[in-house]
Amino acid sequence: MVNRLRQTFKSLSIPVLAVILGLIVSSFFVLMAGTDPAQTYQRMFCEGFGSKGCQTFSDLLVVQVETEDGGVSSVFAPFYGVGGHRMAVVLERATLLILTALSATVAFKAGLFSIGMDGQFVLGAITVAFFGYWLPTQVYMLAGVSDPGAAPQALLSVMHVLIPLVCIGLAMAVGAVYSWIAGYLKVKLNVNELISTIILNAIAVQIVNYLVRYPLRSDFNSTARTQRIDDTAWLIPFNRGLFQDVEWFSGARLGIGIIIAILVAVLIWFFLWRSTAGYEQRMAGGSRRFARFGGIPSERAALRAMLLSGALSGLAGALAILGIERRVIDGYATSGFGFDGVLVAILARESVPGIILVAMFFAGLQQGATNLQFGDLPRQLGGIIIAFIILFSSMENFFRDLITRIQTRLRPRKTPYPNEAGAP
Amino acid sequence: MSRRFLSLLIVLTLIMVGLFSLGLTSAQEGESQAEWVDPCTAPTSEATVEAVVPQDNSDISFAIILPNPRGDRSFIDSAAAGAERAIAELGVVGTIVETSGAQEHDAAVRRAVQDRPDIVITIAVDAPIIQEIAEEFPDQKFGAQETFFFAGVPDLDNLALYNILTHENSYLAGIAAGMLTRTKKVGAVGGMDTPGINLFIVGYEEGVLSVCPDCELVRSYVGDFSDPVTAKEQALTLYNEGADILYQVAGRSGEGVLLAASETGNFAIGVDSNQDDLYPGTILVSAMKRVDNAVFSFVKSVVDGTYAPGVTTVGLREGFAGLSWDVGVCSRTFDQYGPEDMVAKLPAVRKAIDEAREKILSGELIVTNALEQASQ
Known part of the structure; x- marks a missing residue:
């Protein structure tokens, strides 16, 4: 069971790493286009997955909403559907x-x-x-x-x-x-x-x-x-x-x-x-x-x-x-x-x-x-970012090696030939 | 005393000058049939240029959906220019949204509605899409340009339409083509075989035949508004067949026609925007369609509170369609760079165009409206 969890974690960490690396590399191009990468990514993810009023990454989870009496309250964003959820x-x-x-x-x-x-x-x-x-x-x-x-x-x-x-x-x-x-x-x-x-x-x-x-x-x-x-x-x-x-x-x-x-x-x-x-x-x-x-x-x-x-x-x-x-x-x-x-x-x-x-x-x-255009950012940037994310996601073996190497570095094995499957 | 004398003197001089110039024009009237006075180069001291005072309406917002990406130097750029002018002059908040084809229109309009701007303007978005979304969101105002409801415009309180009719200015462009052709063979390249495009081409062909009844007409359709390569090949074929002037009505595809004309040393007529300067000496004139004015009018109607649902049909008379030679644009690029024999004919051409324009405006001359024919 623990092995299974570890396996799942490992296979999940590859796409996450790929996305992060894709974002880092494409931020170079975003900068060249004269826009702020952080702002661009926040806009992109808000447009993709956010609710109304989403401005930053944290708004993807919790969004500040004006209540009827003029106050402000925090709402769990995925359930906040006013005006239609993305x-x-x-x-x-x-x-x-x-x-x-x-x-x-x-x-x-x-x-x-x-x-x-x-x-x-x-x-x-x-x-x-x-x-x-x-x-x-x-x-x-x-x-x-x-x-x-x-x-x-x-x-x-x-x-x-x-x-x-x-x-x-x-x-x-x-x-x-x-x-x-x-x-x-x-x-x-x-x-x-x-x-x-x-x-x-x-x-x-x-x-x-x-x-x-x-x-x-x-x-x-x-x-x-x-x-x-x-x-x-x-x-x-x-x-x-x-x-x-x-x-x-x-x-x-x-x-x-x-x-x-x-x-x-x-x-x-x-x-x-x-x-x-x-x-x-x-x-x-x-x-x-x-x-x-x-x-x-x-x-x-x-x-x-x-x-x-x-x-x-x-x-x-x-x-x-x-x-x-x-x-x-x-x-x-x-x-x-x-x-x-x-x-x-x-x-x-x-x-x-x-x-x-x-x-x-x-x-x-x-x-x-x-x-992205609804935030006055050029739509072509989005294409570049997606392309880089796909490129890095397809580099599966590279990441697998990287993760294994990091794992072995962090956690020295006690036995010389560990058996991953846990079989005798 | 001296001041009174001075003002008397000025008034007298003015009267003198007025009488003199009147006599001059009446004297000219008899003999000026051959000469055509260019209103663009004529001194226009009385014209007062209205200074544009930027307003502040930052509480009013609009979104505009363009049917294809910008950069066609024609129809779409004209619409975007209208939106930019509205942002600059009216001080409103505007979002310009490009799409890359018909399959994205629906989603883009729906996304625009989510922000609840004061008006959502769509350019050349299909009629049923707009109708469905306008029915779904009755509180949202819509402005549609270049959308043809053949089954009748739906009776909705939140949908305004602008129809710009371009058959009449195309007729005028056709006169230019018919009078300037050397090979007696002229043609048109359309984006698609649709009534909206044939509106241009049929008017143009009538214009050609009105001044050159024995001219041969050729026509081809690209099948796409963003395929300059195919358009260029089609234009090259038509030029090889002996046509020397082509009217392009093909959006971004039309760039291929203009390029083919410039490469083969032939001539073309631009469309929608003023394209005369793209290839100086190649493009005789552009038949302009002021989509920018329509977009601006939509935004202005919301700012003024004069937004009214229903159809507004405009054209040559209202200044929404015209030629790049007209007063206001006054493009004279071809005079400068065109071949001498053609440039020599230009005053006569412009005179013929002015006469035809007057006949059209007075209702004496009726140009075929291909759009009306299609809906019958």
Whole structure:
């Protein structure tokens, strides 16, 4: 148990060290831009994770609030939701990052470096954008309802449950099929999956751009976009539905998607570490030849991994449209959620709980970076800071060596060959 | 006594001068058809320059969401300039927010609302996004520019719109292109095939044909407002096909068109901001769209308390659209650096433009409004 704790501490200390080092190095560039690093970082973290009135790092925990009678009181910041908490928006973004990162992890664990999440994500999104509009109109037509507002309540409630489910299923299927192409090419023709997924991404983006600009375009607005999905397909965000009066959620389109994402994360963890199929997949990923000698059908495992990976990205795309955007705007195809998911998966070292934490942190950093502008700081600084944090986070071995060296220096071993696992 | 005499003398002289100049102008009227008097170089002693007194309204704040990063030296920079002018002249607190594309607009507007400024101004943000957010936050005032509600403007108390119509000043730019072309082939490069862009191009093409009915027109669309590389390639193709003047309506992509013109020794017409000085001698004139004025008006309406929801449509008549040659901007860069044969034609061109402007303003000439056509 103690060893386990120590292990956890050690794996947690690496990202923390990386973030601190990233901040120190990027402060050089922040200084060059003529801004104060301390102020910039405080602004960035406040914009990313703070509440209203957050100015300094300490405000992230406790924020001073003016009470109604003019006094000042201290409030626990994460629960202070007046005007909407920034974390609500972070969770909205993190919903998608968690799913795309899981998608990447499933592929990586099978030894396939697939980065096709972007393509599967946008195809899932466009599928839902189409069916979320088309399916309800067909149902209204069949039911003989001319005005959706006057539709019978029973029909609407059934549709509210079924339409999103059907849409999600279709998006997952589209994502899975698109990912399967790369898997099939890999297994049958030994085409490098990295290259095929990059190319498939580019194709998917162009397909979506075409669909949004021409056949699915809703009107002649300056920005092309699809028709808004029907209200029955919409996964109503918390601030419009369930928690309408909770101001914490105000302004964020966070909804049931985050719960789905976390449930899926638990399922994926169970699949990878507790099921036979997951075991086969991990073995095939470790060494394909070894797995085959052990009687594991490694080709099937690889294809299964690609299908699952694509379905997860498709799900992310579905939730992005059903819960957040409600339509695909021209330019959404290059919003980069898929690729950010790959980054999150790499930074989280393919651990499922890690993915949830890193996705939230990453979403917060991104939000803080773009919103630096609200503190009159240039947004480009945020990009530099994020890049350095990612760079240092990827230097895993460097930090591991560093920590081990510090540990041995601080705590001289009594036995010459200590056994870390505690086995005899 | 002497003072009275002196003032009498001055009044008499003034009357004399007045009569004399009147006679002079009436004498000129008969023969001045060929000569065009440049109002920019003419002495304007009577014009009083209003001194700008900075006000202090630091309790009033606004946020402006730009659709793309600054630095297009065109549309977005013009909007940002309007915001900066409002901060400087009205003394309000302003936040200028750049976004990098349509997928960020929604989040940026929502973040701006969280600070509860007195007004949130959006530039070219999509109509349904604004409508949804304005419905969600009924206490927050919104000002939208370059947002087209084709299904009808929603009836909201917190949403004001400015529509700047640019077909008429594009028509004037088209006259310049039609009269100055050497190859009888002119064209336009648009950012995207949308009514908002075609508003410019259709007006321009009508202007060209009004003075040069046998001119050939070419057109291409970049498909992106921040892709100067593609725009340059398209412009090079059009120039190779024999066009010598291109009108760019493509935001930052348009920089590629201007560059292509300068590299091939051809000519271009700038858009939105005064772009005449970017490549002196290459850019004939710029069809200006005063987005800065719209932004400034939004902020001013909040400061004055005259904020009114609904649509305000402005254009050439109200001074929100014009040419860089007009009084007030008076760009004469092309006169200085342009080739001699074209510069020699400029007085005639300006005279034709002035006549067309008067006809447009009097309602005698109606330029096609592509935006209205699209909404029908």
